Amino acid sequence: MAAAEAFVRYYSELMNYAAETGDPGPMLKASEAGCETCQTYADFVKVSNAANGLLTGDYREHLTKVSELSRGQSGHLGGSAVVTVGQYVSRQTRSASPFQSKAATYTRxxxxxxxxxxxxxxxxxxDEQ
Structure with missing residues (x-):
């Protein structure tokens, strides 16, 4: 279970890297091809990221707790994590209206x-807490 928790923390850092650089490649390599949420996030950061100035503020996620790890019969392992994100602003284009996101804590x-x-x-x- 320690390896799974370490992976979840690593994956969070891959998401932060993608948001900073606009390069979701490393994150997608650590994702199952059918992970729809992973692909949706990758598509978002390709457009809006810190490197191109369309993502600003405290957008980095901070994973504070990983729990409820359990292995299912299929071999998959499930669990949850507590994630906090600060206040940030994202845009689809430089001329688009900014989307303000408030600081929040989520259960992933x-x-x-x-x-x-x-x-x-x-x-x-x-899910927002």
Missing amino acids: EFALSPQDGNWVMYEMKQ
Whole structure:
């Protein structure tokens, strides 16, 4: 279970890297091809990211707690994590109206899948606390 928790924390950093650079490649390599939420996030940061100035503020997520890790019969491992994000602003284009996001704490539920001796993100969803 320690390896799964370490992966979840690493994946959060991959998401932060994608938001900073606009390059979701490393994050997608650590994701199952069918992870819709992963792809949606990747599509967002390709357009709005800190490198191109369309994502500003305290957008980095901070993962504070990983819990409820359990392995299912399919081999997938599920759990949840507490994630905090500060106040930030995103835009679709430089001329678009800014979208203000307030600071928030989320519970991210996730499922991991084993792949070539490692974990990959199978699916995730977030609910604001």
